[in-house]
Amino acid sequence: MSRGLNKVMIIGHLGRDPEMRYTPSGRPVTTFTVATSRSWNTVDGERHTETEWFNVVAWGNLAEICKQYLTKGQQVYIEGRLQTRRWDDKEGNKHSSVEVVANEMMMLGERRDSSQQANEQEAPEDSSTGEDEFPF
Numbered sequence: 001m002s003r004g005l006n007k008v009m010i011i012g013h014l015g016r017d018p019e020m021r022y023t024p025s026g027r028p029v030t031t032f033t034v035a036t037s038r039s040w041n042t043v044d045g046e047r048h049t050e051t052e053w054f055n056v057v058a059w060g061n062l063a064e065i066c067k068q069y070l071t072k073g074q075q076v077y078i079e080g081r082l083q084t085r086r087w088d089d090k091e092g093n094k095h096s097s098v099e100v101v102a103n104e105m106m107m108l109g110e111r112r113d114s115s116q117q118a119n120e121q122e123a124p125e126d127s128s129t130g131e132d133e134f135p136f
Contacts, residue, residue, distance in 0.1 A: 012036035
C-alpha cells in the first residue's frame with residue numbers, strides 16, 4: 001500500500017474560548033487550544049504529570065459549531081490530521097507551528113447550560129445518593 005496515514009485523536013480540556021474569524025472569501029475558521037494530561041509513577045514511586053498543548057483549527061460548518069458550543073475548560077474529543085505551517089516573520093526569521101486540523105468534534109463531560117446552572121445554584125442541597133434515579 002503506497003498511501004500514508006495522518007490521523008490524530010485527542011481528548012482534553014479547552015485552554016481558552018474558541019476564536020472565529022473569516023477568510024477573505026468568507027469561509028469561517030475557528031482556532032482554540034486543547035490540553036491533554038498523562039500521569040505516571042517512577043520506579044521510586046514518585047508521581048509525575050505531563051500536560052501537552054495542541055493548537056486546533058476547524059473550518060466551515062465545524063468552525064461555526066465549535067465557536068457556538070465550546071467554552072474554556074470544557075472536555076472535548078477532537079479527531080483530525082496534523083499539519084505544519086511555516087512562515088517568515090518581518091525580520092526574516094523562520095517559524096513553524098504544528099496544529100490539529102479538526103474534521104470531527106464531540107463535546108464530553110456534563111452537558112450544562114446557563115439555565116441548568118442557575119437552577120442548581122438555587123436548589124437546596126439534597127443528601128440522597130440518587131441511586132434510586134438510575135437503577136442501572
